[in-house]
Amino acid sequence: MKLTSFYSTAPVCSPSRAGLLTGRSPNKAGIYDFIPGLKKSPDNRDLVHLQAHEQTIPAMLKSVGYATCLVGKWHCSSRFNSDKQPQPDDFGFDYWMATHNNAAPSHKNPNNFVRNREKVGEIEGFSSQIIVSEAINWLENKKDNNPFFLEVTFHEPHEPIASPEDLVQKYLPKAKTREEAEYFANVENVDIAVGRLVEYFKKNNMDNTLIVFSSDNGPETLMRYSRAKHSYGTPGPLKGMKLWTNEAGFRVPGIINWIGKDMYSGTTDKVVSALDYMPTFAELSGAKLPNRNLDGESFVSLLEQGEFNREKPLIWAFYDAINEQKVAMRKGDWKIMASIEANGETLPNIHNLYDGNEALVKNAKLVNHVMFNLTKDIHESEDLSTQEPEVFEEMKKTLELEYKKLLDESHIWVREE
Structure with a gap:
């Protein structure tokens, strides 16, 4: 297969x-x-x-x-x-x-x-x-x-x-x-x-x-x-x-x-x-x-x-991404992506979450969303966030929820000395 x-x-x-x-x-x-x-x-x-x-x-x-x-x-x-x-x-x-x-x-x-x-x-x-x-x-x-x-x-x-x-x-x-x-x-x-x-x-x-x-x-x-x-x-x-x-x-x-x-x-x-x-x-x-x-x-x-329809969305938060949107989620045919903004500025690329940047990352906001229909547009060439407002709002809400859950469970590295 x-x-x-x-x-x-x-x-x-x-x-x-x-x-x-x-x-x-x-x-x-x-x-x-x-x-x-x-x-x-x-x-x-x-x-x-x-x-x-x-x-x-x-x-x-x-x-x-x-x-x-x-x-x-x-x-x-x-x-x-x-x-x-x-x-x-x-x-x-x-x-x-x-x-x-x-x-x-x-x-x-x-x-x-x-x-x-x-x-x-x-x-x-x-x-x-x-x-x-x-x-x-x-x-x-x-x-x-x-x-x-x-x-x-x-x-x-x-x-x-x-x-x-x-x-x-x-x-x-x-x-x-x-x-x-x-x-x-x-x-x-x-x-x-x-x-x-x-x-x-x-x-x-x-x-x-x-x-x-x-x-x-x-x-x-x-x-x-x-x-x-x-x-x-x-x-x-x-x-x-x-x-x-x-x-x-x-x-x-x-x-x-x-x-x-x-x-x-x-x-x-x-x-x-x-x-x-x-x-x-x-x-x-x-x-x-x-x-x-x-x-x-x-x-x-x-x-x-030959049948499988996943119920859980797939979410990725990769803080060292080369592209602008560091958070992405796939749900069904749709994919939504967002940048991360902290204190009015784009979050810098980071390799690790630790006690020195935990507050910065957890208080940051998802901004600059884009959305694609991957079934019709495998190239991610056409942002449909304005053309499909109802789907976009639903995807945006789901992303906020899933990203918060992921952040809440993310491990924070603390040096014990």
Whole structure:
């Protein structure tokens, strides 16, 4: 099944992953932006991590007998592989081999993987293939017939890019530059890696295996920063790029394959989010959902009948957005966006909510609204806020309500000294 209206939980990596794992807006976990390496900062960004009380998909599935594994990129803590912050095994992963952020020094022969809290050292090969080999080895060595949850998080095609030379040569005639050919080759290397894993499932008769494939955010902008010289990803018809709250920031590929099961197949424009994984996996596995308000909804009906009409609007508040409107909400066919104004001025871009800016953000107002009908206008090219006054007023009220609820539950980082 190809989902053409599938959304990540944020337009950048770390919050997107936190939202996926918890089924809740990442703002509620206090992860507002990508998590850098540890460096003390005045906005308490160095404190940011997925906290021990957060309930995750692997922990939930473990409660009903699932074996769990993470291979690839973690990026949910500022202190990776440290006892001072929770690590993947604290969130329900029995086994993990991961990096803090990107593969380093590049995708080729990375040296920054950690396996179950032990540094691995340099591994020969390319990151995507290394990750899939580790996943297959874990499956091969699994001693029981218990069901499993496997999270495979590729580094490619994020910088710093490195690709097999034979694939680069394949794309050189089609590319404008060698860097573009290396990017195309990078994407194909992921495709090959995914194919290896799916082939393993089929060969080993894993005939009740649900696979979901997506991305944590939209494509990077070429040369947005000095190392982004390979960032040739395109948003297609969508407006914006990674770090935008326009559609290209978080409307991402969504592909679902249920090996061995009759499921609805084809293309659907039903609105689905990575927030929905947790309630969907709970319903399919018989696991009990965490006792807290989730922002996702189960889409089992979509898998079985091709029908799903979400009741909860999707809201994003990304305070470091490149575009002007930092708050966005999708409800049905409609999307509304708003800027944030504090003390008569546009709220500056911020990476983190902490006790030093909490009052500023919470007292700010939503202004400069725009509204689009995404079913008719995927490009977000025509603001219908004046042409559809009744819809606009309803959407505006809903946005105010949903944003206030989100702010009330947003985690504020306070340094305890």
